Amino acid sequence: MRVARVLVSMALAGVLLVGCGGQGDGATWSPGASEPAASAGNGIEDLTPEKILAKATDALEKAGSFQFKGEMADNDDLMSVDLKVDGDDVMGTIDNAGSKIHLLLVGGQPYFKANASFWKETAGPEGTGLARLIGDRWVKVAPDDKDFADIFKIADPYELLKPDGKIVKGEATTIDAGPAVVLIDKDDESRLYVATTGEPYPLLIKGPDDEGELVISGFGASFPEIEKPAESDVLDFSEFTSEA
Numbered sequence: 001m002r003v004a005r006v007l008v009s010m011a012l013a014g015v016l017l018v019g020c021g022g023q024g025d026g027a028t029w030s031p032g033a034s035e036p037a038a039s040a041g042n043g044i045e046d047l048t049p050e051k052i053l054a055k056a057t058d059a060l061e062k063a064g065s066f067q068f069k070g071e072m073a074d075n076d077d078l079m080s081v082d083l084k085v086d087g088d089d090v091m092g093t094i095d096n097a098g099s100k101i102h103l104l105l106v107g108g109q110p111y112f113k114a115n116a117s118f119w120k121e122t123a124g125p126e127g128t129g130l131a132r133l134i135g136d137r138w139v140k141v142a143p144d145d146k147d148f149a150d151i152f153k154i155a156d157p158y159e160l161l162k163p164d165g166k167i168v169k170g171e172a173t174t175i176d177a178g179p180a181v182v183l184i185d186k187d188d189e190s191r192l193y194v195a196t197t198g199e200p201y202p203l204l205i206k207g208p209d210d211e212g213e214l215v216i217s218g219f220g221a222s223f224p225e226i227e228k229p230a231e232s233d234v235l236d237f238s239e240f241t242s243e244a
Contacts, residue, residue: 041197045181049167053183056194056202060157063201063219068160072212081214083154084223090155091226104138105155106228110148111138137235161202164188172196177203177217 044052060066065086071078083092083103090105099118104111113136120127141148153159165187172181173193180193180203191206204215 041179042195042200044194044200045172045196049169049183052169052181052194052200053161053163053167053192055200056192057157057161059199059201060161060216060219063199065218065221065223066216067218067221067223068214068216070213070215072207072214078212084218084226085155086223086226088155089223089226090152091223102138103151104226104229105152106226108143109228110141110143110145110152111229111234112141112148113138134235137233138229140234140236142237161192163192164190167192175203177215 044055067084069082071080077097080095083090088108090103093100093102099121101112101114101118113134116131119131123130163185165185167183167185170182170184170191172179175193179196181196183192183194189208192202193204195201195203201219202216
């Protein structure tokens with residue numbers, strides 16, 4: 001599933017901003033022990049893989065809000081992810097071996113802030129100065145900045161669940177969140193588990209070799225913490241680049 005690739009891009013947002021480059025590999029959520037599932041209550045278990053994926057994507061979009069949280073593999077490290085989505089707004093953090101970035105998208109306006117370790121890792125010798133200049137403020141990014149526009153596409157259910165290759169249907173099972181049917185992306189062997197009772201929500205994505213974990217939950221939840229920061233807590237990126 002494409003989610004791992006997009007999340008790594010999020011973690012490297014600062015690299016994009018300072019003109020460097022990088023890449024990573026990802027994985028997603030491990031459900032723990034499983035057992036044969038009870039009969040499916042919403043009927044999707046009998047559908048084709050493509051129709052199951054379509055219904056799961058539609059259900060997530062109709063929910064309006066959700067959260068995904070857990071860990072994923074980035075080379076030899078585990079990257080912690082905690083992101084909340086409420087319509088077109090997004091808020092959350094990514095921590096890669098102590099290098100942390102906070103992301104915020106409110107009313108179409110993207111912001112980010114990062115700790116000193118992040119700036120040191122992504123900006124090299126200039127990182128310490130950048131960290132001191134910015135402090136604990138949010139960096140305001142132009143809404144038409146393509147790098148950030150692409151990063152925040154993770155808020156779109158159709159991008160979040162889009163497979164990299166052909167999908168096939170696996171066996172029904174029961175995970176911590178309940179009965180589910182699994183869809184397997186044959187390109188990277190990642191797996192998407194979709195609820196077979198109630199709404200056909202996507203419950204988790206499990207990556208190759210069971211490395212890392214990502215769980216999707218909070219369907220339709222309210223996230224009042226996703227709000228525009230105070231102007232005193234914001235540094236406009238255009239001013240930041242001219243000073244740096």
